[in-house]
Amino acid sequence: MHKIILLADMESFYASVEIARNPSLQGKPVVVCGDPQQRRGIVLAANREAKAYGIETAMGAWECKSLCPHAVFIRPHMQEYINVSLQMTEIFQRFTDRVAPYSIDEQFLDMTGCENLFGTPQEMALRINKEIQKETGVRCRIGIGENPLQAKMACDRFAKKNPQGVFQLNCENYAFLTWPLPIRDLFGVGFRMERNLHRMAVKTIGCLAALPREKMKSRWGINGEVLWLNSHGIDYSNIHSCSTEKHKGVGHSMTLPRDYNHKGKIEVVLLEITEEVCRRARGLKKIGQVVNLYCRGADFNNPTGFSRQKKLAEPTAVTMDIYPVVLKLFDIHWNRLPVRALGVSLSGLIEDQYIQLSLLEDKEKKIQLGRAMDEVRERFGITSLFRASSLTSGSQLFDRAHKIGGHEA
Numbered sequence: 063m064h065k066i067i068l069l070a071d072m073e074s075f076y077a078s079v080e081i082a083r084n085p086s087l088q089g090k091p092v093v094v095c096g097d098p099q100q101r102r103g104i105v106l107a108a109n110r111e112a113k114a115y116g117i118e119t120a121m122g123a124w125e126c127k128s129l130c131p132h133a134v135f136i137r138p139h140m141q142e143y144i145n146v147s148l149q150m151t152e153i154f155q156r157f158t159d160r161v162a163p164y165s166i167d168e169q170f171l172d173m174t175g176c177e178n179l180f181g182t183p184q185e186m187a188l189r190i191n192k193e194i195q196k197e198t199g200v201r202c203r204i205g206i207g208e209n210p211l212q213a214k215m216a217c218d219r220f221a222k223k224n225p226q227g228v229f230q231l232n233c234e235n236y237a238f239l240t241w242p243l244p245i246r247d248l249f250g251v252g253f254r255m256e257r258n259l260h261r262m263a264v265k266t267i268g269c270l271a272a273l274p275r276e277k278m279k280s281r282w283g284i285n286g287e288v289l290w291l292n293s294h295g296i297d298y299s300n301i302h303s304c305s306t307e308k309h310k311g312v313g314h315s316m317t318l319p320r321d322y323n324h325k326g327k328i329e330v331v332l333l334e335i336t337e338e339v340c341r342r343a344r345g346l347k348k349i350g351q352v353v354n355l356y357c358r359g360a361d362f363n364n365p366t367g368f369s370r371q372k373k374l375a376e377p378t379a380v381t382m383d384i385y386p387v388v389l390k391l392f393d394i395h396w397n398r399l400p401v402r403a404l405g406v407s408l409s410g411l412i413e414d415q416y417i418q419l420s421l422l423e424d425k426e427k428k429i430q431l432g433r434a435m436d437e438v439r440e441r442f443g444i445t446s447l448f449r450a451s452s453l454t455s456g457s458q459l460f461d462r463a464h465k466i467g468g469h470e471a
């Protein structure tokens with residue numbers, strides 16, 4: 063049986079929410095951005111009227127002002143956008159229990175088996191569109207596919223460009239419709255990969271599809287193979303509904319190879335553990351608000367240790383936000399006896415797109431930096447990037463990178 067996967071995407075999301083809140087903005091160019099007086103403010107969203115002036119997302123606010131001085135500039139109301147995003151999920155859940163948010167303004171729905179209730183995929187999409195528009199005031203575009211990749215391609219490449227805001231790709235029409243498109247239109251092809259592929263004279267999605275799968279695999283490993291699959295409209299992933307996917311917390315702990323009683327050395331190990339916890343949280347695209355520190359003493363006959371937690375002011379997955387809290391917990395509760403095992407966990411997790419906007423500029427940058435580091439590590443191994451303190455004698459990082467599995471306590 064063919065699956066029916068929908069990807070719903072909100073048009074100019076932040077700007078549309080602002081207009082829905084304040085209908086007098088209707089028809090005017092509306093730009094949501096950081097402080098337009100400040101040079102570092104950037105455009106987070108612009109409606110269609112503003113885009114007609116050449117305004118684009120991520121453009122500097124000052125540049126945008128020179129393109130369209132009479133645009134309405136609005137500071138973002140992040141909590142409002144989060145609320146609308148949650149409201150969208152609720153509306154989708156009336157149609158299926160398999161809903162998975164992909165970003166703040168995009169969500170996947172698995173509608174397989176719902177034909178008797180809601181009709182053809184086209185009819186389902188139109189009906190969902192109508193309901194979203196009526197209740198949130200925001201226009202939604204829906205891509206339909208037999209897997210998430212096809213739905214995403216249908217949405218980004220076709221639904222956004224047609225007046226109904228709905229488009230369906232399937233295994234029959236995928237090649238015919240997508241192969242003539244430029245290679246940058248393929249999901250997963252970024253600026254750099256586009257350049258690489260151009261050098262191989264691969265200009266369209268069809269050119270890539272015509273290459274042998276093995277060639278893409280040997281050249282770029284798993285990434286190359288995934289791109290090849292994407293070019294054929296193949297994607298084996300499933301939609302896991304958000305309600306069943308509950309991450310209680312992420313944690314990491316280690317049993318030390320010897321007793322540690324030098325505070326400075328213990329602190330180095332705590333940094334490495336904290337870094338690993340944050341790396342895992344970032345990998346899951348989560349941020350958390352509760353930090354737990356666990357410490358076990360070295361003397362089995364006289365078991366000592368503690369497990370204590372602290373709630374942060376805001377959720378985060380930034381190592382250097384969490385590390386000072388870990389240090390403080392350790393300092394308060396450590397009885398100065400030798401330590402044999404340490405663990406840190408982060409719980410109270412939420413999706414990392416729900417970062418309070420007061421912190422957005424700074425914090426997003428930090429999280430992005432953290433992610434970039436994680437990517438390099440993934441590609442070249444954990445020891446390719448490390449903090450300078452890991453070179454000091456207390457460090458466990460180099461030792462452990464060679465061990466299989468490490469010592470999970």
Ligand SMILES: [Mg+2]
Nearest residue numbers: 071072073167
């Ligand atoms: Mg959108």
